[in-house]
Amino acid sequence: MERSTDVITTATNPAPSEPAIAVPVVAVSRLETDIGGSRILRGVNLEVHAGEVVALMGRNGVGKTTTLRSITGVQPVRAGTISFCGQSILRMSADQRARAGIGYVPQGRDIFPHLTVEENLQVGLVVHARKGADARAALARVYDLFPILKDFLPRKGGVLSGGQQQQLAIARALLTNPKLLILDEPTEGIQPSIIDQIGDTLKKLKTPRAPSDVIDEAQQEVERIKQAVKHIKEEHSLAILLVEQYVDFCREVADRFYAMDRGVVTISGSIAELTDEVVRDHLQV
Ligand SMILES: Nc1ncnc2c1ncn2[C@@H]1O[C@H](COP(=O)(O)OP(=O)(O)OP(=O)(O)O)[C@@H](O)[C@H]1O
């Protein structure tokens, strides 16, 4: 396990006799980002390799989303380097980064609510102008991962549940054929919606469904997303960078973790090293 300090260590090139180290899909070094005059990121270092799921964790407001937005290019950065497959992408726009292979599912429900499920998926295919057999194969793959989408193709995105919208957003990102898939709190929209639905159900006192059914459904959606992340990793050998507050979710899907506090990574390691003690000291409020 690595406990980061403010001292930045730079990677040294391997000696000629050592085996070559694979170039990370994404490598972030000494990243600094300001928002509205405040320093939000104060030297973030992290990297993700192909075939790896990496969890970026930390309490609310420590800079997780800002880190992801800096990598995708929607947030300008102040200093540091971001390389994608060995090339600096700092000068590339968010669009160029998406076309280069960075798929991003932002925090919240990022789908077009007034478009149908099918139209939302088409948006993903457009990024690489995927057509014909390639598009059909790509769609078949996402329907395997998320069967509910195939059943709901003509429905408007906005009528899907939080978990279904999240599945749609992940599917759309996958259809851009990314090398790096970035997910910001994929289960976030699911849990509060159960609470809302239970609240509504109790208020109306005419329980169309028992609250336990609603909970079961939400748990199934979380499970579906968890399984999908595992499958995506195995089948596509993608690099996946995931922000997720649910420790159990991370323990099940991630290979490694980084925990941030106030704009820097304070601890990182293999997922086995994400012990209860680390959770208590670095993640719990
Ligand atoms: N548009 C903005 N304007 C002002 N401050 C912002 C803005 N976006 C983020 N911040 C601030 O930057 C800090 C980091 O925010 P960020 O969204 O990266 O945190 P986070 O770790 O993703 O938190 P959460 O777990 O709540 O999603 C917070 O203190 C937040 O208030």
Ligand SMILES: [Mg+2]
């Ligand atoms: Mg966030």
